[in-house]
Amino acid sequence: MGFEHLKGFRDIFPEDAQVRLELFSKMEDVASRFGFAPIEYPSVEPLDLFKIKSGDELVKQTFSFKDKGDREVTLIPEATPSTVRLLTSRKEISRPVRWYSMPKLWRYEEPQSGRLREHVQFNADIFGSDSIYADAEIIGLATKILDGLGLKEEYEIRLNDRNLMNNILGNIGISNTPAALSIIDHYGKVDNDTLLSEMSDQGIDDEQAESVIKLLGNNLNPPDLMDFLSSLIFMDDKTIENVNRLEDTYTLLKKYTDAKIVVSLSTVRGLGYYTGIVFEGFDRKGELRAIFGGGRYDNLSKLLSEQSIPAVGFGMGDAVLEILLKRTNRWKAEQRRKKYAVCCSTKKLADRCIDLALELRDLGASAISDLNNRSLSAQLKNASSNDCDYAVIIGEADIKSGKVTLRTLRTGEQSQISIEELVKAVRNDHI
Amino acid sequence: MGFEHLKGFRDIFPEDAQVRLELFSKMEDVASRFGFAPIEYPSVEPLDLFKIKSGDELVKQTFSFKDKGDREVTLIPEATPSTVRLLTSRKEISRPVRWYSMPKLWRYEEPQSGRLREHVQFNADIFGSDSIYADAEIIGLATKILDGLGLKEEYEIRLNDRNLMNNILGNIGISNTPAALSIIDHYGKVDNDTLLSEMSDQGIDDEQAESVIKLLGNNLNPPDLMDFLSSLIFMDDKTIENVNRLEDTYTLLKKYTDAKIVVSLSTVRGLGYYTGIVFEGFDRKGELRAIFGGGRYDNLSKLLSEQSIPAVGFGMGDAVLEILLKRTNRWKAEQRRKKYAVCCSTKKLADRCIDLALELRDLGASAISDLNNRSLSAQLKNASSNDCDYAVIIGEADIKSGKVTLRTLRTGEQSQISIEELVKAVRNDHI
Structure with a gap:
């Protein structure tokens, strides 16, 4: 027999789950x-x-299905539409408003490194x-999260602006800017000849296409x-x-981070719904997919409701x-509390072990006692x-003397210590 | 237009989401x-x-569907099977092992108070x-969570044992114990006449059925x-x-909690897979569904793998x-950090507001600055x-004097304060 998880999904064991808890908690801390x-x-x-935001094309890449009430539903592939729904469902929310969420998201795609069928996204x-202050603040939040994780030297931020691109393409003489932007979005993933032929297919002449390509890649x-x-x-x-x-936004953003910031005219982000900065x-080595990405989308709320509300946001996935973090040796649980195993030298002391374990827990430590009379x-x-970091051993003689043996498990060192001293040491460690 | 969430699902706004974050974090803290x-x-x-654990019946109540690769999949309705899969997939895990998780779970059922189609379960x-130490430890964990939430007087723990019930039913002369247990599981939800007729349908004679009913309800x-x-x-x-x-387990459990503990012979928990304590x-007022529930299930690992591993666990849902917590006036965000709005008296000071907000954030406070030049x-x-708790107002005159105005928003009180004093106050508040 034996069951396995589905392809593109993950079983996450404690050594990773613990680090993830800390990671999520750090993200929440910066957001707060x-x-x-x-x-x-x-x-x-x-x-x-x-569908209303991303079109029918998206459906192919979702975990969508008919539920038992015959409704067309889907596991959410992205966070923004639901977020905008919450916002527009309450007229009384005072704006500007800053919101975050940490949903699981699902995409039915071929799994690749850093791209899973299920992931958690901040x-x-x-x-x-609609100001540059909001643009800088949202990117600044992303950078503060990464900088707080010690990654300041490991990543770069690529900026661009969809309005700028539209105007540039117009000035080059290209009228079908959405098509041109989708093709620009392929830059770096396909070679330039392919880009040229894609543009040609869209009625963009060679000279115009050459002008566009000259802009990219710097x-x-x-x-x-x-x-x-x-x-x-x-x-x-x-x-x-x-x-x-864009330059003013950059100047503001410098207040938030010392990380590398560049303008990249090939960074247009595929989705049509961006309306300003993207x-x-x-990672600065250029080996991975995007660590985070986002932009300004001032028109989405109008699509989902009667309200027009400027918006700027980003997503940062866990994968x-x-x-x-693993590549840079930063995938470590740092905030783990000290863990004690309360051990008894004879079976009849098992109850005392429970009492002491409970006391250590109340003091803020992690403590376990034996469950199997071993x-x-x-x-x-x-x-x-x-x-465990320490074993606390209770012996029969110790009961009378009020002492226990404290053993450091890593080194094997041990010493006799009174319960009072132990309590004091544990309390100091955890307050 | 306007979109709404699906029936039985929830949109959760900040005032609740903040409390939930704290609740989940407290659960994790006790577990740790x-x-x-x-x-x-x-x-x-x-x-x-x-299916292997709960039978085909369960399928009706799941969000199950065929994925785009034609696999029969489901949104998970419970935590245990996946947990056991993780355990049995790694032979090297030293046991006993204590694990927890906080998944979202889904059931396709008619939504009721405290019973949603999507919920989070600890x-x-x-x-x-297979010892009573493990039984007491797992129930003790549930009680420490509730006691830590201030609910000690608000709930009771109902204990029973499936082996005990099997033996009692056998001694009464009932051979089809699984059927009898499913009927006992209805106790309190239907009247006794219905129970009697259900038992009669299963070939349990009236005298036996009367004997069973005498046991219940105390x-x-x-x-x-x-x-x-x-x-x-x-x-x-x-x-x-x-x-x-059962009495020995109770004695151990008293070490963990002062909450009310009773034996309830009608508490058998419907699922067939429990093998010992349940x-x-x-809530002591008896108005709500179960706050938590669980038991011993020593045979499940054998169904999912080649290994036989005794197990005891519980689930505690958020709904x-x-x-x-709301009914007892305990649904409050307690750990919220102090929040400052850095305001500028003239637009040209906006940059200074960003600088000060960033400084306050570094000190551990929550801080916002204006984004709209208002x-x-x-x-x-x-x-x-x-x-926000406070407004920090930067005026033109203040720049020269190095002072700002600190206003307590709740009271409207305000005073001039130097940046140094402000920094010191904020730091003390957050360390």
């Missing part, structure tokens, strides 16, 4: 400092909620501001963007305004982040394999 | 003190994993011990169980042994617990509706 409040929403939603959005220092563009294309007032906005975080050596062996 | 390690598993599993299991003080049973039925050695085990926690009064209004 930034004044972001948590929300939750269902893992199963009407499929239409996602999501954050600011609703009700990771620009943001203050150099104006000069770079001026040397290649005609700059109208709108384009200049777009560049200024951004992605990548790529785990790979990056020999002392078996208890000590179990203590080590259960990842 | 008890030496329980976290695990995670998929939300989607092969349907067979649940689950804990001990594998590798919440016994556990030390009185032996006398109670002796007065009603024949007590063979096995039955006496069962009673002694238990449930109920009933939320109702109980007037000071609009900023202050937004601060209040965003649940």
Whole structure:
């Protein structure tokens, strides 16, 4: 027999689950400092909620099905539509408002490194501001999370702006900008000849296509963007305004992080619904998928409700982040409390072990006592394999003297210690 | 237009989501003190994993479907099968082992109070011990969670033992014990005449059925169980042994909690797979569904693998617990950090507001600054509706003097304070 998990899903054992708990808790901690409040929403939603944003194409990549009430439903593939639903369902919410959530998301796709069928994604959005302050604040939140994980030197932020791209493409003479943007989104994944032929298929002539490709592939220092563009294309007032906005956002963002920030004109993010700044975080070695990604989407609330609410947000999945943290030797449980195994030298002391374990737990330690009336050596062996730091051994003689033996399991060192001393040491360790 | 969540699902806004985060974190804290390690598993599993334990009947009540690869899969309706799969997939895990998890679970049932189609359940299991120490430890964990939430006076634990019930039913002369136990499981939900006719349908004669019903409905003080049973039925050695085990477990459990503990012979828990102690926690007013429930299931691992591993565990859902905490006025966010709105008196000070907000965040506070270049009064209004405790107002004159205005939003009191004093106050508040 034997059952296995489905392809693209994960069984997560304590050594990883513990690190993940800390990771999620650190994300929540940074979000809370930034004044972001948590929300939750269902893992199963009407499929239409996602179709309206992403079109029928998306359906192929969802875990969608008919439920037993014949409703077309889906495991949620992304966080934004539900988040916007919550926002628009309450008219009284004072804006701007900062929200975050940590849902599980599902995509029916071929599993790859960093891309699973089920993953947990940290999501954050600011609703009700169309300013560069909101843009910088949301990207700043992403960077503070990564910087707090010690990754400051390990990643770079790539900035771009969909309005800027639309204007640039217009100035080059391309009218079908959505098609051009989808093709630009393939940059780096396919070679340039393929890009050229894709553009040709969309009626973009070779000269225009060449002009576009010249813009891509450079990771620009943001203050150099104006000069770079001026040397290649005609700059109208709108384009200049777009560049200024992006550079101003960059200046604000520098307040939040020392991480590397570039402008990348090939970073357009596939989804059509972005309306302003778009951004992605990548490992600086360029080996992994995006660590986070997001942008401004001022029109989505109008699609889902009668309200028009500017919005900017991002998602940061657990899978790529785990790979990056492991690769840089940062995948470690740091906040684990000290763990004690209370062992008894004879079976009749088992009750005393429970009492002491309960006392140590009340003091803030993690403590276990034997459950199987085993020999002392078996208890000590179990203590080590259960990842305990210390064994506290209660012997018959100890009962009279009020002392126990405290053994450091890693070194094997041990000493006699009074219960009072033990309590004091444990309390100091955990307060 | 307007989209709504599906029936039996929930949108959870910050005022509740914040309390839930704290609730889940308290559960994790107690579990960690008890030496329980976290695990995670998929939300989607092969349907067979649940059929083997609970039979085809369960399928009707699951969110099961064929995925796009034509696999029969389901949203997980319970935690135990996946947990056992993780355990049996690694032969090297030293036992006894204590594990917990906090999955979302789904049931396709008619939603009722405390019973939703999607809920979060805290689950804990001990594998590798068949002793009363393990039984007491697992129930003790449930009680420590509830006691830690301040609910000590609000709930009672109902104990029973499936072996005891099997022996009692045998001594009464009933051979089809599984059928009798399913009927006993209806006790309190239907009237006694219905029970009698259900038993009659299963070939249990009226005298036997009357004997069974006499046993039910009493919440016994556990030390009185032996006398109670002796007065009603024949007590063979096995039955006496069962009673002694239950009373010994009770004695151990008293070490963990002062909550009310009773023996309830009608508490048999429907599922056939329990093999020893069974238990449930109920609000003492008897208005709600079970707060938690579980028991010993020594045979499940054998069904899912080649290994036979004794096990005892429980689940505690979020829905009933939320109702109980709200009813007893305990549904409050307690650990919320102080929240500051950094406001600027003129637009050109916006950058300084960001700087100060970032500094306050680094000190451990929650801080927001204005994103929309609004007037000071609009900023202050937004601060209040965003649940801020304080406003820190930066004025032009303040820049020179190095002072800011600190306003307590609840009272409207305010005073001039130097940045250094502010930093010191915030740091003291958060360390």
